[in-house]
Amino acid sequence: MSEPFLIGDSMSGGYGKGPNILHNCTVAVDKGQIAVIVGPNGAGKSTAMKAIFGMLNVREGAVRIDGEDITNLTPQDRVAKGMAFVPQTNNIFTSMSVEENLEMGAFLRRDDISGTMAQVYELFPILKDKRRQAAGELSGGQRQQVAVGRALMTRPKVLMLDEPTAGVSPIVMDELFDRIIEVARTGISILMVEQNARQALAIADKGYVLVQGTNRFTDTGAALLADPEVRKSFLGG
C-alpha cells in the first residue's frame, strides 16, 4: 500500500515544554478524500490536527506530505507546501469585508487570484452577494463559509478544518457538509475534526476515533458507523 498524501505518522508531543498530549497517534488523508477525527472531549482531536499543522511540539514521529518530511517546518511554511488550516474560532478578519478576507487568504500568491475567487463564490454563492460587507456582520454559518473560502484561496492540496460546524444550526451544518464534499471532489484532501461524529463519519472516507491522545479505532467512515462498539461508546447507541 502506498503512503497516503498527508500523514501524521506515530506522533507524540505536547504544547511547548508541557507533557505529551498525543501518544503514538497516526492520522492520514489521501488525495481527494475526506478524513474525520472524532472522539470524546479532551481526546486530543484538535491537538492532533494542530500537530500536523506544526502548532505543536512533535517529539516523536513525523509529518509527511507527498512523501516529503515537513515535521520541522513552521505553520507558515506548511501553507506554502499546500496546506490550509481553518481554526475553530477567530477564523475570519471580522473588521474586513468578505472580499478582503479572501484576498488575505491569498496573501502569499503573486499571480492572478480572480479565478480562485470566482470558484469560491461559485461554491458559496451567498458570499458573492455579501462581498462588500464586513465579515463580522455575517451569521455564524456564513462566517464559516468565509473561513473556508479564505483557506481555499491559497489553492491548497489539503484543507484542514477544526470543528467547522461548531455553533451552527443543523440545517446550516448539513449545507456545510455538502460544500465540504464538493471541495473534496475538486481533488482537495480534507482532514477535519468534528463533534457531530455521526454526520461527519457519514461523509468520511476515513475515520479516526481518538481517546486520550491515542488511536482507538481506525477504519472507513461507513465501517466505523456500523461497528457496534464504536456506536455504543462514541455515537450514543
Place this chain on the structure above:
Amino acid sequence: MDILNAIVVLANYIFVPAMTYGSQLALGALGITLIYGILRFSNFAHGDTMAFGAMAVILATWWMQSLGVSIHPLPTALLALPFGIAVTALLLLATDRVVYRFYRRVKAVPIIVVMASIGVMFVLNGVVRFIIGPNDQNFADGARFIFTAGDFKRATGLDEGLALRSSQVITVLAAVALVAALFWFLNRTRTGKSMRAFSDNEDLALLSGINPERVVTVTWLIVAILVTVAGTLYGLDKSFKPFTYFQLLLPMFAAAIVGGLGNPLGAIAGGFVIAFSEVSVTYAFKKVLGYLMPENLAPDTLVQLLSTEYKFAVSFALLVLVLLFRPTGIFRGQSL
C-alpha cells in the same frame, strides 16, 4: 450684522484655531492608534518622537535657509520634511530593533512594553534637548498670512476681523492629504490590507502567510511620516519647544481613546473632538454673547468655562467620560 460679527468672532477664535489644532492632534493620534493596533501597546514616547521629528526638520530647514534655498511663499520647512521623515524613520526602526522587538519575541505583557516606551521617551527627551536645547526655536518663514484681520474688515465692512495664517491653511491641507493617502493605503493596497488583517486577527494573519516583521516595519515608517508632519505643523503653527510636545501626549492619547483605540477613523474624530472642546471650553465668550444678546443682558464677566491653564483638564475630562461610559470609544476600537 451683530450675528455676522458674532460668527466671525467664533470663526476667528474657535473654528480656525480648533481646526488647525484638531488636524495636528488627529495626525498624532493616528500614530498612537496605528502603534496600538499593530504593536499593541500605548506608546508613551510618541510626544517626544514628535519633538525629534520636528527637530530633524528644523535642522534641515536651517541648513537650507543658510544655503538660500527657498520655496517662498511656502515655508522652507515643507521642503525639509522628507529629510526629517527619513531621520525619524531611521530612529523609529532602530528603537524597534533595539528595544521593542525583544518584547515582541518574548510575548511580554503590554504594560512592560509601555514601560519600555517610557524609557525610550526619556532617552529621546534627553537627546532632543541635547541637540537643540530646551528653548523655543523659530524656523517658520514664508508668507505669514493669507489675509489679516485688517484685510478682512476692509473687505467685508464688519467690525470684527478674521485672520487666516498660512500655517493654519497648510496644516489643514497637509492633514487632509496625509489622511487621504493613509486611508487609500490601508484600504486599497495589499500591504495596507495586510496591516489591517494583522491588527484584526494576528494568529489568522500568520496562518495566511503575512510576515509580522514586515507589517511592523511598515507601521513604523507610516508613524514616522505622521509624527514628523504633525510635529512640524505644530511647530510652524505655534512654536517649537521640546516640552510642549511632551504635553501633547495627553490630548493625543485622549483623542485616540475617545475615538476608539486602534481605529484610524476614530483617531481623527477624536482629534477634532478634543481640539474643539479644549478651545471652546477655555475661550471667553463675552464678546460673542455681547453681539448676540440684547444690550441690557450682555454679560459683564468673561464667560470662560475654564482658564487656559486647565486645558489638559478638558482632554482628561473627555477621557474619563469615555472610559466611564464607552470604554471602546466613539468608533469601536481594537481593530484597524
Place this chain on the structure above:
Amino acid sequence: MNYRNISLFGIVFLLLVGVGFVQSWSVAFALVNLCLLSSVMALGVNIQWGYAGLFSVGTMGFVALGGLATVITSMPPVAEAWRAGGLSVMVALLVAVATIIAAVQMFKRMAPGRNRTLAMAGILVVGFILYRYLFDPAVEAIESVNSASTGYLGGLGLPILLSWVVGGLLAAGVAWVIGKIALGLRSDYLAIATLGIAEIIIAVIKNEDWLTRGVKNVNGIPRPTAYEVDLQVDPTFISWVDWLGMDLIEASSLYVKLSYAILFVIVLAIIMWMSEKALNSPWGRMMRAIRDNEEAAEAMGKDVTRRHLQVFVIGSAVCGIAGAMLTSLDGLLTPGTYQPLRFTFLIWVMVIVGGSGNNWGSVLGGFLIWFLWIEVEPIGLWLMDVITSGMAEDSGLRAHLLESAAHMRLITMGLILLLVLRFSPRGLIPEK
C-alpha cells in the same frame, strides 16, 4: 538578607560617606535626606507595581498633594482672607461636590435614555453656574487680601507632623477616584489616566492662588525640627558644639539635617515594617497571585478590580506621605518645581533597578538612583570636559556640548531603565 544584599547597601553607604569626605557632610546629609524620601516614594510605587502590577505615572501628582497637605494643615489661617471669602469658597466647593454626586445618582437611578441625559446635563449646568457664581468673587476677594504676603486662605495651624498623615489621606482620596474610573479596564488606561490627573493636580496647585499662592510659593511652613537660628543662640547647643570643636553654623545645619534624617528613618522604618508584614501576609500572597495570573485569580473568586483599587490607594497614600515630608523638609511649597513626569520616572527607575516586588530593593534603588541623579550631572560635565578638551577653547560645538551636559541625566536614566528592564528585569535585589 544575604551577604550580597548587605554588601549592596554597604556600597551605597560608602558612596554617601565618600560624598561626606569629598564634598561636605552637610551635602552628604542633604543627600541622605532626599535618599530617604526617595525610598519612601519607591516603596509606595513598589506596592502598586511590585505587589500588584499596576502601572501609574501619576506619582508626582500624589507627591504634590502631600505638599499641599502641609500647607492646609500647618500654615496659620489667614483670618482676613477667611472673612473675605473663605466661607463662600467652601460653600462653592460643596456645591461642586454635591452637583457631581447628584449627577452620578441621577445616572444610576434613572433609566437610560434622552431624559436621563437631559436631567444630568441640567444638573451639571445649574451646578456649574452656581459654583462659579459663588466661587469667582470669593476667590478674587481672597487673593486681594494682602497679596504680597498672603492672598490665600492659609491652613489650620495644626502641627506639621499631622500633615504627613493628612498628605497620605489626601492622596488616598484622589487615588480612590482615579482607581474607580481606570481600574478594571485595559492595563494601560491607568497609566494614561494617572498621567492626566497628575498634570491636573499640579495645574491646580500652580494656579489656585487662594489655596496655595500658586507660583508665588508658600514660605515658612512650620518645621518638625529646631531652627538653625534658634540653635545658634541656644547656650546648651553652643556648649556642645564647643566641646566637639565644630563650627557653630555648620553644626546647627547638620543638627537640623540629622533631626530630619531621624524622623525620616522612623517613617521609613514604619512603612517598611508594614510593607513587609503586608507582603508576607495572606493578603500579600493573594496580591501576587493576582499579579501573576489575573484570570486564574478571578476564576477563584477574587475580586481583582477591588484588590487593585485597594493596593493603588495604599501605594498612592505612601507617595502622599512622602510628598508631605518633602515639603516640610524644604520648608516651602513651590508648585513650579513639580515636574509631573520627570520625577515620577525617576522613582520608577528606583523600583525597577532595586528589584520590583522587593521592599528592600526599593529602598536600595531609592538611595542608589537618587545618588546617581545628583552625581551624574557633575560627572557628565566632567566627562564632556574631557571629551571636548581637544577642541579649541572658543569652539561653538564645545560650548554647546558643555551646555547640554545637563541633559545627560535624562538619557542616562532612560538607558538605565531600558537596560535593567531588558537584561535584569528582576533588579538588584530580586523578589523572593
